[in-house]
Amino acid sequence: MKRFAAFPLFLLVWMGLTWSLHWQDLLAGVLVSLVVCLLVGRFVALSVLPMLSPRRIFWTLVYLPFFFYHCVRANLDVAYRVLHPDTPIRPGFIRVETTLPSRAARVILASSITLTPGTLAVDLVDSSLYIHWINVRGKTHADYHRAVVAPFERILKEIFR
């Protein structure tokens, strides 16, 4: 039954996409959501109810503008490197350790890192994240962790506590 945990979420997305409350659209949505649950439900660890706790909603609302700010900064950073005549890059593959316990939290961390300044998650092995960094600064894993992971980790830890 675990695989049907995300059913309400799928149905909500369907209702958003069709934007209609006609019974035929709703029936089609229920059928489609059921099929999607059967096919991929076991990969979706999200059940909707625990996501609705006020603490999680609060920290998600904190996370979104924070993420957006870093996303825009990332773009201006790439723009600068791309348009500069010498393309000033100092790329490298680094490893950082994350202390986030849940798999879902780690995946969101990796995706956030990919969309933010100069970093691209390459692999996620247990608690190690391998990251391609376009402009490596610092020497030790602690330096890397402070610059790349720490700001997101702090908020994600609150969301997935």
Place this chain on the structure above:
Amino acid sequence: MSSEAWAETLILIGVLFDLLGTIGLVRLPDVYNRLQAGTKCVTLGTCFILAGAAVWAGGALAMKAVICMAFVLLTSPVGAHALARSAYRSGVAAWEGTVVDDYRGHVERLMHAPTPMKDEATALAQTEIA
């Protein structure tokens, strides 16, 4: 400003970011650096264009545009991640100016292990979420 002017501004910003992303694709030296430009600029650019379309059309179409933004934000980093990982594992060399490579050790352990390690993705596909 009228809502049409807002929509046009948003779409213009989006197109500019997309343009920067494509310039990056041409100018940067290797697959991994190009993916950086490709994912970041194109994701944000596409989101801005969709936001512009949402402001322009309003109503049901705005809702669809917002859902599309969520999908782009969720799928584009995962796609970049999968491309970078499989490029590295199939031996696409990084640019010679690359300063550190902590990933090589892991990939070599994986390739030269006496019994091939089970790939995490395969392992994940076989487990039910507990």
